[in-house]
Amino acid sequence: MFDLIAFDADDTLWHNETLYSKTQDKFKQLLSNYQSAEWIEQALYEREMRNLQYFGYGIKGFALSMIETAIELTQGRISGAEIQEIINFARDMLKAPVQLLEHAEEVIARLSQTYDLMIITKGDLFDQETKISRSGLADYFTHFEIVSDKTRDTYEALVARYDIDLGRFLMVGNSLRSDILPIVAIGGQAVYIPFHITWAHETVTNQDEEQLGYFELEHIGLLPALVDRLSNRGDATGSSQQ
Ligand SMILES: [Mg+2]
Secondary structure, eight states, rough: OOSSEEEOTTTTTBBHHHHHHHHHHHHHHHHHTTTOOOHHHHHHHHHHHHHHHHHOSSHHHHHHHHHHHHHHHTTTTOOOOHHHHHHHHHHHHSSSSOBBBBBBBHHHHHHHHHHHEEEESSSSSHHHHHHHHHHGGGGGGGGEEEEEEHOOOOHHHHHHHHTOOOEEEEEEEEEEEIIIIIHHTTTEEEEOOOSSSSSOOOOOOOOHHHHHHEEESSSSSGHHHHHHHHHHHHHHHHHOOO
């Protein structure tokens, strides 16, 4: 049985990467007179990686990286109007409707009847707060944590602050690096749900689960069945956890 199930938000509960890739397409179009699409994409990615330590995750940092890339790739010839257009791209992203992933709402509603639910997401505080409220899912969650990064230290701090029993805690997310591996490293249980998946398998076998240290699902609609299975397994073996 679990006391608390935590969810990543972007690309776990709602679409996010799609918005970034659409904006990148517009950005490449804007600069198409100056450089090839591949060159722009590579330069933007490198700029984002360099800027992460200064501006953090989120749309505002992305916008600054687009502007800087545009200045670099045009050797300073980018116009004020074009920079304004980049800022408008970012504003459009911040205003874009929150598009829930298929099954997300029914799964969250169902699990919230039995478990305390938490959102752990990283990025701009303001952007994430408004997305949570616009998602229509906020009422199902008991706790919200918007953090600047999701490392082992981040999770250890949350475990201490909420007095979480890791044996009765489950983390669900689409990023191995941010949502799954740090949790496994501190002895927690995690469910990895890749965002884009071209092949289908539901859950791995018990033996593989042991080896991987986490579970993998094709989509969030399969989560309640896995949670039921894990809860029953805990009831069968877990009296010592009390
Ligand atoms: Mg995510």
